Amino acid sequence: MSLQDRIRHCLQNDVLDLFQCQGDLFVQVPRDRIVQCLEKLRDEPGLEFDFLVDVVGVDNSALHEKEIKAREKALAKEKEKAEESGETGVENEPVVLEVPPRFDVIYLLLSLKSNERLAVKVKVPEEDPEVDTVTTIWRAADWPEREIFDFLGIRFRGHHNLKRLMMWEGFGSYPLRKDYPLQGKGEERHLDYDE
Amino acid sequence: MGLQAYSGPGWLLTKAEQIINWGRSRSPWPLPYGTACCGIEMMCALAATYDMARFGAERPSFSPRQADVLIEAGTITKKMVPVLRRIYDQMAEPKWVIAMGACACSGGVFRTYSVQQGIDDVIPVDIYVPGCPPRPESLLYALLKLMDKIQQDHPLYKQRADLAETLGVER
Numbered sequence: 001m002s003l004q005d006r007i008r009h010c011l012q013n014d015v016l017d018l019f020q021c022q023g024d025l026f027v028q029v030p031r032d033r034i035v036q037c038l039e040k041l042r043d044e045p046g047l048e049f050d051f052l053v054d055v056v057g058v059d060n061s062a063l064h065e066k067e068i069k070a071r072e073k074a075l076a077k078e079k080e081k082a083e084e085s086g087e088t089g090v091e092n093e094p095v096v097l098e099v100p101p102r103f104d105v106i107y108l109l110l111s112l113k114s115n116e117r118l119a120v121k122v123k124v125p126e127e128d129p130e131v132d133t134v135t136t137i138w139r140a141a142d143w144p145e146r147e148i149f150d151f152l153g154i155r156f157r158g159h160h161n162l163k164r165l166m167m168w169e170g171f172g173s174y175p176l177r178k179d180y181p182l183q184g185k186g187e188e189r190h191l192d193y194d195e
Numbered sequence: 196m197g198l199q200a201y202s203g204p205g206w207l208l209t210k211a212e213q214i215i216n217w218g219r220s221r222s223p224w225p226l227p228y229g230t231a232c233c234g235i236e237m238m239c240a241l242a243a244t245y246d247m248a249r250f251g252a253e254r255p256s257f258s259p260r261q262a263d264v265l266i267e268a269g270t271i272t273k274k275m276v277p278v279l280r281r282i283y284d285q286m287a288e289p290k291w292v293i294a295m296g297a298c299a300c301s302g303g304v305f306r307t308y309s310v311q312q313g314i315d316d317v318i319p320v321d322i323y324v325p326g327c328p329p330r331p332e333s334l335l336y337a338l339l340k341l342m343d344k345i346q347q348d349h350p351l352y353k354q355r356a357d358l359a360e361t362l363g364v365e366r
Contacts, residue, residue: 191281
């Protein structure tokens with residue numbers, strides 16, 4: 001059985017998407033099922049993804065904005081074309097373009113038994129940026145999850161020490177979000193002997 | 196400075212200020228504070244090939260209490276600012292600061308939210324050394340410039356002012 005088939009067989013209905021990108025295999029799973037899915041992938045004989053390489057967060061907002069602009073342009077062009085050809089009967093329904101969830105959290109797995117790699121992806125919406133922690137499965141997820149919290153503001157439910165990792169305590173923003181200016185919002189740090 | 200030593204025990208005629216400055220400028224013990232690639236060039240300047248000890252920077256002092264010159268070589272992130280300030284405050288007077296490299300002078304290429312745009316916002320700087328990173332010769336030149344600066348100092352004026360303030364008299 002190919003790796004794709006084995007993963008489908010293991011995760012069954014939890015596979016929302018399974019695709020190859022730049023030579024890496026990605027599987028998208030529901031956000032609230034991430035812990036169970038990773039446990040299954042770790043324990044299933046024949047898969048045994050027992051090593052967590054890294055956890056990364058992605059802010060897709062700039063990409064989504066670009067895509068939506070392109071789609072709006074295409075729609076406008078279509079409409080123009082329809083008007084030119086004199087098709088007056090076309091119903092002008094206002095098209096609502098759906099924005100996909102803003103953030104991704106990607107778990108990079110490696111099987112030390114078969115040397116196969118897999119990326120597990122969950123989509124995280126901006127309004128409720130929360131994912132269950134996987135530190136219960138791999139303690140190695142501790143700092144990567146803190147890093148994602150620090151830079152993107154995604155909270156990990158159940159994490160035992162969810163504090164900022166790179167930036168200092170009291171730094172008010174999430175600097176790797178695409179709407180954060182590169183030069184910062186004037187955050188400064190001073191030495192205060194009274195603290 | 197007048198010196199007479201070719202007959203008898205010899206004598207020395209000088210001003211206290213001059214001899215204090217002479218002593219200070221010939222023993223600027225550095226506190227190496229390397230936070231980035233400039234630190235490598237600083238190590239090179241301290242090591243045998245360039246041998247900064249020739250100019251009296253004899254002993255790299257890793258304790259701020261025994262150091263005279265803070266050589267800040269590298270990027271200072273904003274998270275590091277309190278540490279730098281505390282180290283500077285721990286140094287005993289008289290003290291001088293060399294800001295080595297583009298990052299220490301101005302933030303360099305890192306015009307971002309996490310990097311301090313020049314350490315002179317945090318501590319006073321005496322000598323700026325441009326370069327990314329500067330060659331060891333540049334650091335040696337900065338040290339020579341600092342020695343010139345120390346020699347133009349008036350260490351006793353400040354003492355006099357302090358004394359006048361303590362006694363409550365007009366200067």
